[in-house]
Amino acid sequence: xxxxxxxxxxxxxxxxxxxxxxxxxxxxxxxxxxxxxxxxxxxxxxxxxxxxxxxxxxxxxxxxxxxxxxxxxxxxxxxx
Amino acid sequence: xxxxxxxxxxxxxxxxxxxxxxxxxxxxxxxxxxxxxxxxxxxxxxxxxxxxxxxxxxxxxxxxxxxxxxxxxxxxxxxxxxxxxxxxxxxxxxxxxxxxxxxxxxxxxxxxxxxxxxxxxxxxxxxxxxxxxxxxxxxxxxxxxxxxxxxxxxxxxxxxxxxxxxxxxxxxxxxxxxxxxxxxxxxxxxxxxxxxxxxxxxxxxxxxxxxxxxxxxxxxxxxxxxxxxxxxxxxxxxxxxxxxxxxxxxxxxxxxxxxxxxxxxxxxxxxxxxxxxxxxxxxxxxxx
Amino acid sequence: xxxxxxxxxxxxxxxxxxxxxxxxxxxxxxxxxxxxxxxxxxxxxxxxxxxxxxxxxxxxxxxxxxxxxxxxxxxxxxxxxxxxxxxxxxxxxxxxxxxxxxxxxxxxxxxxxxxxxxxxxxxxxxxxxxxxxxxxxxxxxxxxxxxxxxxxxxxxxxxxxxxxxxxxxxxxxxxxxxxxxxxxxxxxxxxxxxxxxxxxxxxxxxxxxxxxxxxxxxxxxxxxxxxxxxxxxxxxxxxxxxxxxxxxxxxxxxxxxxxxxxxxxxxxxxxxxxxxxxxxxxxxxxxxxxxxxxxxxxxxxxxxxxxxxxxxxxxxxxxxxxxxxxxxxxxxxxxxxxxxxxxxxxxxxxxxxxxxxxxxxxxxxxxxxxxxxxxxxxxxxxx
Numbered sequence: 001x002x003x004x005x006x007x008x009x010x011x012x013x014x015x016x017x018x019x020x021x022x023x024x025x026x027x028x029x030x031x032x033x034x035x036x037x038x039x040x041x042x043x044x045x046x047x048x049x050x051x052x053x054x055x056x057x058x059x060x061x062x063x064x065x066x067x068x069x070x071x072x073x074x075x076x077x078x079x080x
Numbered sequence: 081x082x083x084x085x086x087x088x089x090x091x092x093x094x095x096x097x098x099x100x101x102x103x104x105x106x107x108x109x110x111x112x113x114x115x116x117x118x119x120x121x122x123x124x125x126x127x128x129x130x131x132x133x134x135x136x137x138x139x140x141x142x143x144x145x146x147x148x149x150x151x152x153x154x155x156x157x158x159x160x161x162x163x164x165x166x167x168x169x170x171x172x173x174x175x176x177x178x179x180x181x182x183x184x185x186x187x188x189x190x191x192x193x194x195x196x197x198x199x200x201x202x203x204x205x206x207x208x209x210x211x212x213x214x215x216x217x218x219x220x221x222x223x224x225x226x227x228x229x230x231x232x233x234x235x236x237x238x239x240x241x242x243x244x245x246x247x248x249x250x251x252x253x254x255x256x257x258x259x260x261x262x263x264x265x266x267x268x269x270x271x272x273x274x275x276x277x278x279x280x281x282x283x284x285x286x287x288x289x290x291x292x293x294x295x296x297x298x299x300x301x302x303x304x305x306x307x308x309x310x311x312x313x314x315x316x317x318x319x320x321x322x323x324x325x326x327x328x329x330x331x332x333x334x335x336x337x338x339x340x341x342x343x344x345x346x347x348x349x350x351x352x353x354x355x356x357x358x359x360x361x362x363x364x365x366x367x368x
Numbered sequence: 369x370x371x372x373x374x375x376x377x378x379x380x381x382x383x384x385x386x387x388x389x390x391x392x393x394x395x396x397x398x399x400x401x402x403x404x405x406x407x408x409x410x411x412x413x414x415x416x417x418x419x420x421x422x423x424x425x426x427x428x429x430x431x432x433x434x435x436x437x438x439x440x441x442x443x444x445x446x447x448x449x450x451x452x453x454x455x456x457x458x459x460x461x462x463x464x465x466x467x468x469x470x471x472x473x474x475x476x477x478x479x480x481x482x483x484x485x486x487x488x489x490x491x492x493x494x495x496x497x498x499x500x501x502x503x504x505x506x507x508x509x510x511x512x513x514x515x516x517x518x519x520x521x522x523x524x525x526x527x528x529x530x531x532x533x534x535x536x537x538x539x540x541x542x543x544x545x546x547x548x549x550x551x552x553x554x555x556x557x558x559x560x561x562x563x564x565x566x567x568x569x570x571x572x573x574x575x576x577x578x579x580x581x582x583x584x585x586x587x588x589x590x591x592x593x594x595x596x597x598x599x600x601x602x603x604x605x606x607x608x609x610x611x612x613x614x615x616x617x618x619x620x621x622x623x624x625x626x627x628x629x630x631x632x633x634x635x636x637x638x639x640x641x642x643x644x645x646x647x648x649x650x651x652x653x654x655x656x657x658x659x660x661x662x663x664x665x666x667x668x669x670x671x672x673x674x675x676x677x678x679x680x681x682x683x684x685x686x687x688x689x690x691x692x693x694x695x696x697x698x699x700x701x702x703x704x705x706x707x708x709x710x711x712x713x714x715x716x717x718x719x720x721x722x723x724x725x726x727x728x729x730x731x732x733x734x735x736x737x738x739x740x741x742x743x744x745x746x747x748x749x750x751x
Contacts, residue, residue, distance in 0.1 A: 002579070004590065005465035005576075006463075008130065008132060008135040012135070012138040013090070014093050014131075016092060017092040017094070019092055019094075022097060043103060044106075045099045045102045045103050047089060047091055047102075063289075063296040065098055065297055068301060114569055117567045126578065127578050130574050132579040135574035140569060140573055140575075142437050142567060142575040143575070143577070145456060145457060148430035148457065151427035151434070152430050155420065155432060156434040158420055159440040160438060161418060162390060162440055163389070163438075163439070186423070189422060189423030
């Protein structure tokens with residue numbers, strides 16, 4: 001049954017929808033090369049790269065912004 | 081700049097890959113924090129973040145309609161004040177259509193009344209939610225589905241409506257432009273807006289891969305090109321004081337920006353030159 | 369305390385007693401003095417509310433939805449063109465289940481432009497999901513506002529309410545009104561404490577979400593269920609009101625109908641005129657009665673039928689018209705019950721309705737020439 005007024009009382013519940021399935025290209029981050037500039041963390045539209053630079057592939061849509069914005073080319077886009 | 085780690089927009093939302101709007105929301109909410117209520121106008125952002133029974137928002141959020149987000153926010157702000165919750169930020173996220181066109185009246189009313197709220201227009205320069213129709217914020221020369229180029233047309237034939245200056249004319253304490261490609265500049269402005277008593281308006285330029293026609297990986301690059309070519313200028317107006325907050329080291333030719341997007345691909349040299357000379361004129365005035 | 373006041377003032381007094389926290393309102397004739405009285409109450413410190421001087425009716429109702437969504441009691445008021453401008457958001461207010469109460473000064477819709485009374489404006493909002501209560505006089509206007517909050521905020525209902533008063537006829541005429549004490553109203557109407565939706569950073573919720581075909585219909589069905597449940601809530605609330613304040617109301621009012629051969633059905637201030645005519649005709653031995661519809665939505669079909677079922681014929685008086693079919697109340701009654709009825713369109717754009725007009729309506733209803741005909745009362749003959 002739809003809640004009264006279709007109000008959603010579970011904040012952040014979109015995590016139930018794993019958008020990783022949208023991906024064609026997968027970003028692979030080379031932590032050796034990474035200089036921890038935070039560009040990829042800031043610019044990710046999904047917010048799915050954490051402070052330890054782990055990419056959450058459950059949600060990564062494979063847009064490639066992180067690879068594009070990495071100043072040391074530590075992220076490669078590989079076909080799934 | 082110390083950027084908080086906590087995220088207030090969850091993944092799993094239905095935004096296109098490479099969406100600039102969700103980047104803008106993420107960055108803004110990092111500055112505003114947990115003690116914030118968000119109001120959305122109908123549009124891409126609203127639709128992709130709240131597909132019932134899910135929501136991407138981790139803070140309280142309300143959407144009522146397309147043209148009234150500033151009025152809704154006025155009611156929210158006063159309701160919170162009447163409950164003694166004066167410390168809660170009220171932030172609006174509305175697109176350029178919901179701001180420059182259909183929502184301009186309610187925005188003007190809210191700004192004039194002096195509500196303590198932050199209005200962020202995420203400007204992707206057309207009605208993207210309905211499939212790329214022109215808005216008042218569509219730039220000169222852009223081809224959209226309602227300002228298409230063709231034998232008799234070079235696309236949008238009017239320059240972008242200058243909403244930040246219209247907001248400044250309301251005499252509100254804080255008006256700024258920003259770009260998602262300059263996150264520190266944007267986030268500083270959001271922080272400032274939240275600390276100011278009264279209405280604050282931030283016009284956030286935000287490339288859209290779907291509507292502009294470029295590879296999703298280039299969202300940040302496109303935003304940067306807009307600023308580096310002088311097509312989008314980053315400034316703030318604090319208590320009436322105008323200040324450019326970022327000056328490109330060396331201004332790049334507008335062509336680089338135009339040619340990297342499908343919406344401008346059709347333009348003849350004549351129109352491109354016209355755009356360049358318009359940009360030159362604006363930048364000369366601001367010494368950019 | 370008895371005061372001689374207009375219905376606009378009575379609405380404002382009812383609002384003050386109901387203690388809304390946010391009042392976004394935009395002036396429009398003939399509602400204007402409601403917005404002025406409320407502004408003055410706030411300016412004088414008599415009403416502790418945030419008064420928002422919005423730039424349009426659209427923003428008035430939008431701010432009201434925002435405030436109600438945030439979890440506080442909210443009031444707004446409008447009329448005619450203003451109500452029409454609100455139309456889009458009226459659906460949203462009901463769909464988001466914000467129990468807003470609104471005063472509407474019934475006025476004709478343009479074109480041609482008219483500032484005078486009919487009921488086209490609120491009737492045209494019948495499908496928005498708002499409850500509508502039509503007052504006959506200033507006392508009812510005040511009482512209905514207080515009751516409307518209690519009904520709207522009931523957890524079984526959670527739908528907004530409109531209290532309708534006829535423009536000028538009620539809004540600008542004064543009559544004695546008993547103003548209840550704040551203590552009694554406070555006891556009758558406790559503070560609004562929503563559990564279904566509010567905006568609180570400690571408990572984040574998303575309000576006004578986007579539904580796909582898997583969820584929309586249930587949300588709309590729930591509104592219909594709530595509207596049906598509101599009938600009992602309205603009765604219970606009026607019952608409780610009577611126990612505290614001594615004035616009796618229902619979804620309808622039965623005036624001399626029990627043995628009536630001809631029953632007139634009407635809403636709003638015209639009921640005062642009809643009652644006077646009923647009294648005169650009764651003295652002459654004519655068995656005539658009035659059925660006053662107070663709650664137009666939810667539609668009190670059982671209550672109406674129960675009263676009119678033994679009458680020979682009924683007359684339905686509409687201060688509105690749905691072009692191509694006739695008066696809305698007439699057609700709804702015809703659709704919902706087996707009843708021998710004549711429909712009359714009258715009083716549009718402030719056209720006066722005299723006691724003689726009512727007498728003629730009774731005559732025409734007794735001896736109808738063509739029952740399908742839409743009868744226009746007071747229309748000038750073509751020259």
